[in-house]
Amino acid sequence: MAKQIVKRDGCSVLFDSSKILNAIAKANKAVGEEEITATGLLFVTEEVCRLLEARSLSNVEEIQDVVEEVLIRFGFSKTAKAYILYRAEHTKIRDAETYLMDIYKKLTWAPAKEEDIKRENANIDGDTAMGTMLRYGSEGSKFFIDNYVLPKDAAAGHANGDIHIHDKDFYMLTETCCQIDLIRLFKKGFSTGHGYLREPNSIESYAALACIALQANQNEMHGGQSIPNFDFAMAQGVNKTFRKEYVAAFACFLEVKNELDAAEAVARTEVLLQGLPYQPTLGNGEAFGQALLACHGETMRPLLAKTHLHATQKAIQATRRRTYQAMEAFIHNLNTMNSRAGAQVPFSSVNYGTDVSAEGRMVVENLLLATKAGLGNGETSIFPVQIFKVKAGVSFNPEDPNYDLFRLAMETSARRLFPNFSFLDAPFNAQYYREGDYNSEVAYMGCRTRVIGNVYDTERQVTCGRGNLSFTTVNLPRLGLEAKGNTAAFFTLLDERIDLVFRQLLHRFKVQGSKKVYNYPFLMGQGIWLDSEHLKWEDSIEEVLKHGTLTIGFIGLAEALYALLGKHHGQCEQAQALGLQIVQHLRRRADEKARETGLNFSLIATPAEGLSGRFVALDKQRYGTLEGITDKDYYTNSFHVPVSFSIAAFRKIQLEAPYHALTNAGHISYVELDGDASKNLEAFETIVRFMHAQGVGYGSINHPLDRDPVCGYIGVIDDCCPRCGRKEGEGVSEEALLQLKKQYHDVPM
Amino acid sequence: MQRNASLPCVHSLRVHGVVEESIVDGPGLRFVVFTQGCLHGCPGCHNPATHSFGEGYETTPQALLTQFATNPLLAGVTFSGGEPFLQPEPLAFLAKQVHALGKTVVVYTGYTLEALYPLAQERPAVASLLEQTDLLIDGPYVAALRELDSGLKGSSNQRILDNEAIGSLWNVLQLRQGNVPNG
Ligand code: SF4
Ligand SMILES: [Zn+2]
Numbered sequence: 001m002a003k004q005i006v007k008r009d010g011c012s013v014l015f016d017s018s019k020i021l022n023a024i025a026k027a028n029k030a031v032g033e034e035e036i037t038a039t040g041l042l043f044v045t046e047e048v049c050r051l052l053e054a055r056s057l058s059n060v061e062e063i064q065d066v067v068e069e070v071l072i073r074f075g076f077s078k079t080a081k082a083y084i085l086y087r088a089e090h091t092k093i094r095d096a097e098t099y100l101m102d103i104y105k106k107l108t109w110a111p112a113k114e115e116d117i118k119r120e121n122a123n124i125d126g127d128t129a130m131g132t133m134l135r136y137g138s139e140g141s142k143f144f145i146d147n148y149v150l151p152k153d154a155a156a157g158h159a160n161g162d163i164h165i166h167d168k169d170f171y172m173l174t175e176t177c178c179q180i181d182l183i184r185l186f187k188k189g190f191s192t193g194h195g196y197l198r199e200p201n202s203i204e205s206y207a208a209l210a211c212i213a214l215q216a217n218q219n220e221m222h223g224g225q226s227i228p229n230f231d232f233a234m235a236q237g238v239n240k241t242f243r244k245e246y247v248a249a250f251a252c253f254l255e256v257k258n259e260l261d262a263a264e265a266v267a268r269t270e271v272l273l274q275g276l277p278y279q280p281t282l283g284n285g286e287a288f289g290q291a292l293l294a295c296h297g298e299t300m301r302p303l304l305a306k307t308h309l310h311a312t313q314k315a316i317q318a319t320r321r322r323t324y325q326a327m328e329a330f331i332h333n334l335n336t337m338n339s340r341a342g343a344q345v346p347f348s349s350v351n352y353g354t355d356v357s358a359e360g361r362m363v364v365e366n367l368l369l370a371t372k373a374g375l376g377n378g379e380t381s382i383f384p385v386q387i388f389k390v391k392a393g394v395s396f397n398p399e400d401p402n403y404d405l406f407r408l409a410m411e412t413s414a415r416r417l418f419p420n421f422s423f424l425d426a427p428f429n430a431q432y433y434r435e436g437d438y439n440s441e442v443a444y445m446g447c448r449t450r451v452i453g454n455v456y457d458t459e460r461q462v463t464c465g466r467g468n469l470s471f472t473t474v475n476l477p478r479l480g481l482e483a484k485g486n487t488a489a490f491f492t493l494l495d496e497r498i499d500l501v502f503r504q505l506l507h508r509f510k511v512q513g514s515k516k517v518y519n520y521p522f523l524m525g526q527g528i529w530l531d532s533e534h535l536k537w538e539d540s541i542e543e544v545l546k547h548g549t550l551t552i553g554f555i556g557l558a559e560a561l562y563a564l565l566g567k568h569h570g571q572c573e574q575a576q577a578l579g580l581q582i583v584q585h586l587r588r589r590a591d592e593k594a595r596e597t598g599l600n601f602s603l604i605a606t607p608a609e610g611l612s613g614r615f616v617a618l619d620k621q622r623y624g625t626l627e628g629i630t631d632k633d634y635y636t637n638s639f640h641v642p643v644s645f646s647i648a649a650f651r652k653i654q655l656e657a658p659y660h661a662l663t664n665a666g667h668i669s670y671v672e673l674d675g676d677a678s679k680n681l682e683a684f685e686t687i688v689r690f691m692h693a694q695g696v697g698y699g700s701i702n703h704p705l706d707r708d709p710v711c712g713y714i715g716v717i718d719d720c721c722p723r724c725g726r727k728e729g730e731g732v733s734e735e736a737l738l739q740l741k742k743q744y745h746d747v748p749m
Numbered sequence: 750m751q752r753n754a755s756l757p758c759v760h761s762l763r764v765h766g767v768v769e770e771s772i773v774d775g776p777g778l779r780f781v782v783f784t785q786g787c788l789h790g791c792p793g794c795h796n797p798a799t800h801s802f803g804e805g806y807e808t809t810p811q812a813l814l815t816q817f818a819t820n821p822l823l824a825g826v827t828f829s830g831g832e833p834f835l836q837p838e839p840l841a842f843l844a845k846q847v848h849a850l851g852k853t854v855v856v857y858t859g860y861t862l863e864a865l866y867p868l869a870q871e872r873p874a875v876a877s878l879l880e881q882t883d884l885l886i887d888g889p890y891v892a893a894l895r896e897l898d899s900g901l902k903g904s905s906n907q908r909i910l911d912n913e914a915i916g917s918l919w920n921v922l923q924l925r926q927g928n929v930p931n932g
Binding site for chain 1: 776
């Protein structure tokens with residue numbers, strides 16, 4: 001009899017025959033028939049032990065082989081089968097555990113640039129302690145979700161690449177994103193969970209608190225954060241700043257003019273400005289001046305008129321300067337501040353362009369100017385993603401009050417790639433628009449997510465306090481391949497996938513709905529999410545979550561059409577017609593599901609640069625390299641015409657625009673320009689206007705950026721490189737490069 | 750420069766190629782026709798493949814116009830080269846049609862306007878094409894005077910002349926030759 005057995009990890013333990021007996025008993029019980037009596041169990045176990053000794057076996061795997069052999073020999077075939085299954089199941093979990101530990105080893109010991117797995121999210125610095133800790137969490141979480149949380153069909157569908165469950169590692173934790181109404185949040189101040197912040201009182205503190213709000217919310221959700229009404233919100237900070245500057249300048253003028261001491265000048269100012277019907281603001285200088293004069297006697301008026309003029313001019317100057325600095329700091333903070341355990345820059349978006357007040361306009365003008373000037377040495381900033389709202393009557397036409405800002409936005413975008421442009425006049429956006437109500441203006445998350453319609457509460461079709469709950473993407477090219485050119489078969493398969501995705505989204509929604517307000521002290525605790533202000537600390541959030549969207553996405557329409565017809569929608573009319581039919585079908589199914597459940601099922605044109613690579617790789621394994629389909633590194637984004645296909649801008653816009661109307665959970669069209677767009681704004685504007693005319697919802701114009709091969713800088717380089725300062729043909733010293741390397745991670749070495 | 754009422758329809762021209770939408774060959778989005786054939790031989794020329802007269806392909810102003818007209822975003826057409834003024838008849842005709850659509854015409858030439866004057870005496874279409882030109886970038890490319898950042902010009906010796914400037918310079922040239930300017 002073996003005294004020791006050797007376990008899988010190589011260590012030896014004392015042999016214990018009761019373990020064998022128990023395992024056989026368990027398997028037998030699982031079968032439910034073919035009952036083995038207690039004596040029978042002992043007998044089988046003894047036989048196993050005898051064989052082990054005779055063959056002098058001591059390895060766990062070998063022992064299990066013998067158990068199977070004996071069971072079968074004694075005619076307990078069903079029990080043998082159950083035992084085999086039980087073994088296989090354990091092996092699977094054990095293998096997965098080994099797999100997970102392998103990943104942990106890689107995360108721990110290999111530098112990020114060598115390990116794909118450490119670089120998965122470009123915003124996370126995978127070499128830092130916190131970055132690595134985050135990755136441990138994410139990989140462990142994926143393992144847990146795959147093996148213990150996900151319904152089997154959804155897990156299988158994700159693993160084999162039929163579908164992609166986005167942000168799967170956060171499956172049972174939180175939601176994607178939220179559009180934050182800063183105006184509501186700032187009123188009476190708020191608490192981040194780490195301290196209470198009182199209502200801000202200057203443009204600087206408005207901008208700083210905006211960053212803090214984005215950061216705090218980012219820590220509670222897995223996607224990006226957006227401010228849908230940036231100009232309206234910041235305008236209040238400008239207003240407060242102006243008033244203070246005006247009063248200060250007023251007092252200052254009196255102090256000098258009347259040779260008063262400072263305290264007296266302030267006291268006098270207070271008296272003079274008392275009892276007026278309204279406060280001085282950036283926009284009402286003249287009216288306020290008249291009111292001021294009317295309030296005082298004839299003899300005072302000449303002095304008051306002068307003082308008012310001086311105070312107004314000084315206050316405008318100072319407010320403009322301070323607003324610029326505040327916007328500069330805002331951009332700077334959003335590109336450097338950390339969230340999520342300190343390893344990730346928040347993915348932030350801001351929407352603006354429709355506030356026509358003097359204050360709102362000052363905010364936008366200065367945000368754009370600061371963006372145009374660039375960070376530090378003039379580098380292009382990545383965050384926040386900026387979206388300029390284009391609206392006829394407000395910003396679109398030359399006679400509109402914010403047309404100048406639209407022009408400045410285009411000028412900025414031509415140089416810095418942001419802002420992008422959203423089109424409030426597209427019919428599907430215009431239907432929600434109510435003049436003067438920012439909550440009715442559609443906003444886009446930088447990545448393209450759009451949340452405004454609301455079947456759960458049709459009275460609340462608004463942007464603020466809402467966001468996406470989760471989304472899952474269908475691999476369209478695979479359906480095209482499986483259908484083997486048969487369109488009817490394609491739609492049958494598509495319906496199966498849609499059913500699977502809907503089941504999975506609802507499963508995830510149940511998990512999300514089981515959470516409580518205290519799980520989201522900022523998002524729900526501070527009333528940012530719509531209706532959460534009515535909830536108590538211990539309340540479930542399921543009901544208020546229904547304001548969010550449950551979204552199905554799609555990728556690779558172009559390759560799917562190619563698989564079905566041998567042409568994509570950039571190449572032939574028939575393909576475009578079928579493409580529209582497919583996306584209409586997806587939308588119809590989402591609408592039906594929304595009606596049936598009262599939940600916001602919706603359709604997104606998936607923004608999935610990383611994921612589309614995963615689908616292609618899996619399909620290449622399965623179907624080989626197929627021309628026009630799997631012969632690439634990425635499936636084409638959502639409904640886009642393939643990037644490699646040369647097509648005139650107007651055609652691309654015409655072809656893609658109709659899909660914007662169908663994808664109610666978000667969309668974007670890109671136009672690529674060859675050349676420096678900042679030197680041809682007329683061309684830039686022509687394209688933006690055409691997007692507007694064609695009913696595009698959200699568009700972006702890209703152009704190639706220069707790259708300095710010496711220092712790695714990417715952006716517009718006119719004469720000398722903004723990062724290293726060299727001109728073409730000049731070099732940079734080794735020390736200077738090492739110095740730069742400390743500041744920028746992408747300096748080539 | 751004043752535009753003449755009638756121009757003969759010309760059947761074909763030799764081009765090196767076209768670019769459907771360019772943002773670097775004049776204001777707005779432009780349809781660029783690169784003509785085939787050039788005698789200037791500027792050292793450092795960026796487009797040597799356009800020099801020979803045999804390469805490229807034959808097309809018609811009508812075909813180019815049809816292609817041009819499908820794109821609603823175009824601000825106009827740009828003739829580049831090669832040397833456009835070696836095929837002034839079809840280009841002047843095309844330019845006129847482009848104007849009829851309310852769009853503009855930009856022309857690059859390796860000749861100076863002064864050098865075009867004598868050519869126009871023998872070949873009236875040279876003047877016709879100038880009449881149809883909204884923006885002329887004239888003069889040979891001089892590598893030593895290369896301008897990196899000036900937008901349309903390749904080298905600093907070149908000029909950017911609008912239609913009015915072309916007209917007045919042309920009048921001066923006519924006066925110098927003792928001819929009375931017409932109109
Ligand atoms: S005129 Fe233009 S095409 Fe001809 S040689 Fe000079 S630069 Fe080249
Ligand atoms: Zn550099």
